[in-house]
Amino acid sequence: MYQSFGNDDMDDIISTTQTVNYDSKMHAAVDSQISGSFSILIRQVERCFVRINSIRCENLMSQKTLPSSAAIVFEIPPCFLLAGEEICRDYMCNALSKTIIDSWIQVLILPKICKEAIELGKTSHGFLVEAQVEAVKETYINDVVDFNDYDSEGQRIPTKPDCPICLLEFGQSTSTIITKLRCCDHCYHGDCILTWLRRNHSCPICRDDIHNPRPNKFIPKV
Template sequence: MDGITSVTRTVNYESKTRAVDSKTPVSFSLRIREVERNLVRNGSGRRENLIKQRTVASPAIGFEIPSCFLAGEETCRGYVEYALSKTIIPSWIQPFILPQICKDSNIQEGKRSGFIVEAQVEAVKETYFNNCIDLNDYDSEGRRIRAEPDCPICLQEFGRRRIITKLRCCDHSFHRDCILTWLGRKPSCPTCRDDIHNPRPKKFTQKKVYFD
């Protein structure tokens, strides 16, 4: 790998609000699920190798917003930004959820009783590297690995317009959307059940050398 070609970051924020017996008008309880992926993509952009994936789920992270900081949008934003900086939430995620938290805070402003906003955050960071060689396309004997004609998850043909992702742990290929959705639920290959975080050691066959 020659180096990083691009980094993409996406954050999904979903929240619900319920009333609580509290003098503080708005409290927040955040649960963060952070996913980091390293991938190698070939020049055409149609095939990629998932080199590494790491998933970290945090416990509930809470903080309160006193009523004096709900007087204006700028004041609220400044306090929330400060409150987030004191949490364990990764710094790259904070700017994504800051506007959402301020929006939820303003919705509750002016209500008499206290409210708690419970938010679920999924943050995905994908780092792409240059494709110097087509990783994992050959086995230990130097023979090219044949790709499956269909995606084992959706059972549809790979086609030419969809990105194909191959797992480094076992060399099985899938539609990108299919395998990323699967890995969001189970960190294992749907074909062979190999754990992507702790793959089984690959077996290498020693080549025989003949002398005259």
């Protein structure tokens, strides 16, 4: 299993972990002229959590599994297998970059593929590696949002009929999770506000800073 973490300046609001589970089997190649080839099937899962630090709680906001495409196959010529680890790695890095595999997955599986190719190239005249990869990306929104409340029938209660970002009705969008900013109680689709918060520290409507909201104004009674 390989794992990487987000490390940009938004980590205090949104953090991401990326993990791959790599499982492979080796077979003798049918064509003896091919020193090595890989067949890679990838299953991708994306999850988003809302993290409430004060009570040490994490709520699953959304989860989706991307449909697996056909297995991706690429070959490694004998000259690259025998040329040393660095040259072999450069060749496979270039080969992966021409596939539809997401770049973050490429980075995590490249060391494993490179190691297998070099080891098998020393002991086998021809091989086929069939690999199955489960790639999981988990995003955490840290302590700045809440799920909206529900009414007596279990329906979410938005403060407005439409999401202020995408302008679609809350009940008619495929992004069904309604999320409320704690700093100001304004509500949005979960996917919409997540995209916004990756670039901004404020509410799209009132511009309140999500970490340092303006205090409620005191209006004295007449």
